[in-house]
Amino acid sequence: METSTLVWLLPLPPLLAFFLIIFLTNRSKGLSHTLGILSVLLSFIGSMIIVVKGLQAGHLGEEPFTSVINWFPTGDTWFQIGVWVDPLTIVTLFFVAWTVLMIFIYSVGYQNYGQPAGDHDAPGLPPHGAMVEDEKGHKHRVPSIEPMYSRFFAFIALFAFGMYVLVVSNNLLTLFVGWEIMGLCSYLLIGFWYAKPSARAAAIKAFLTTRVGDVIMLLGLAYLYTLAGSLSYDVIFSEETLHLLTSTGTPILGLSAAALIGIFLFIGTIGKSAQWPLHVWLPDAMEGPTPVSAMIHAATMVSAGVYLVIRVFPIISAGMSHGEPTITMNLMAFIGAFTGLFAATIAVTQNDIKRVLAYSTISQLGYMIAAIGIGAYVAAAFHLFTHAFFKALLFLGSGSVIHGVEHGVMHTDEHVDPQDMFNMGGLRKKMPITFWTFLIGGLALSGFPLLTAGFWSKDEILADAFAHSNWPVFIVLALAALLTAFYTMRQITLTFLGEPRTKAAEHAVESKWTMTLPLVGLAVFAVAAGWIGITNDFPIIGGLVPNWMHDFVGETLAEHPAVVRFSWIPLITSLVVALGGLGLGWYVYRDVPAGEADPLEKPLGPVYKLLKNKYYFDELYDFLFVRPAYWISETFTYLWLDRRIIDGFLHFVARITFSVGGIFRNYIDKPIVNGFGDFVGESVKRLGRSSRFIQTGRVQQYMIMALIIAFGTLFYYLFFLSQP
């Protein structure tokens, strides 16, 4: 089979699975998850074949696997869509295929397949657990299966379809289609337990917030299309188009078209990748079924935003001369670095195990955006690649933790929040596999030196910032890295180390193999994924493994980026912040007794409160946007515009019509039309009444009358007509 044909087929199995589950196998839970897993397994195998072929093909950057078909006519020409596999696609495809497959396997265990149906479970609510009786007559409460099990698999299959479409498409329009399909799935999965008001609110919030970015992104696409006449990568990234874009001016702030389009597309990324100021939706998205949708939202889907800016890097960097960053890049560096630090500070004070990871995701995505902003194309792609693995690992691990603690909650009937880290502790003995894999993920996230993937990718971003002498970005990112290590260790210490702080944590159990297997699979990559991008001139181990990431992904750009020279300062910085943060985190939280508040609460005081409340951004947006929107809809639109002006006008017209009708009725219809009709009828009646007396029924009278008339007629003829 042609490689490009295979690429075409990649997204299809999950879509097929979606429709099959929805229309046919909805009733059968086992069949539904088998279909779902089979479909992504097919896509996975296809992806791996393409990855291998892509690696074997030399100069994939110059000659990507591509094929196009005509989609719809636009005037004389056709709008073409197609597939496109270049080194960036290969890298993205690799981690997408892996993480998606892992999500599917993990979901089987997480949604309690094989457990009895709950006694009080209803669709739209998380399962409450079921009572079972063992052979000795003891009653136990055990986890119960998710009531909408099949629906869940249908949704994540559709999600996988969207992601594959986004990754393999050769133009920005089908990329946008995949982007929006994922937006829809995100909405559906966040609101999966729709009977919970908080889940509903979170779903609407996520949908509306990302919509702000999407609309502006669509504007950017439209503008790009009007200028370039195409959205295909080979056209819009060509020399002529880029030259056209940079030389065209726009009326907005004197920006060039390239800058304006770049900013518009970047705003789409701000929404999708939850960058400040549109970051508010992602932490709330944790309302969905715990790890899986969290992982979709945090590890896979939000990567799409970063993928977009990496993909359109030629446009973003168009007009860059002598290493001077463009306006778009400066904006991205600012937003990315700011978000990186900003979200990291919030993550320090969160107690919900998933929320910490959500803010951590925002922070790490900020890293990547900042990397693009300083022109570190390869470093951004590299961090995107490694981050997907270890963040997926962490989210699945947190789900496993929650699952274990939930089991303890059911066992002990203790009413504690199974997601609050202060209710955990000491889980390393109860859940060894989860502990070790979570530890690996956590160390990778904090950039534990040499071993983990996160170290290499993060170090490369810092080195890039240093090499470009971008001091603000370098310092902010280093600070953020320190905080990242700190809150990661805080999380690990609170969750796994020390002694159990609640009875539920004491009775936690390790999750089933369907959940731990994906953890192990991802943990391998959380370590190994970094080795493909070690700088060649790194002391001692540099050059042992070729810097494949740079050579391969760098090929995607027409102008291959230069390798950053090794320098000790960023290396030492990243060593210090990673180890320092980890040590500090362990030291502060090493033994928090049960029922005790966060040790940071007292020394930090009001700052802690500010961080705990996420800088009051939710409240600020509520004041700035939500309440004005309510006011406009209720008071302005409904009461004034609708009730007073529009209704008033309608009522006025109605009253006029009514009175005109009354005039017609009273002065034309009733007297003239009705009067004439009545007159005819009445006259005939009167005539009949007045002449009916001659109708006696006696034959002789009739004859006399006939005689009289005959005589009358005779006389008439004789005396009037026969006159000469």
Place this chain on the structure above:
Amino acid sequence: MISLSYFLVFAAALFCIGLYGVLARKNAIAILMGIELMLNAVVINLIAFWRFRTPEMIAGQAFAVIVFAVAAAEVAVGLALFIAVYRRRNTIAADEIDLLKW
């Protein structure tokens, strides 16, 4: 020599007598008899005009014969009607047979 006008006067007188009978008598059979008299007056007229005006043609006589035939049929139908009325209403007085009114 008896001229045409004698016949016409006689026929007119006979017609008037018949007419009077039709209009004045109550008994339906008498009315029928009045009608017979009027028919006969007409026949006399026909014969008289034939004899004095066109004796060479046979139309007048033929007409008279047809009138007799019609009169006989009419009497038969009329009498049958009166019998039917008598059976139903037990009278044949013309002024009591007045159903055909408002």
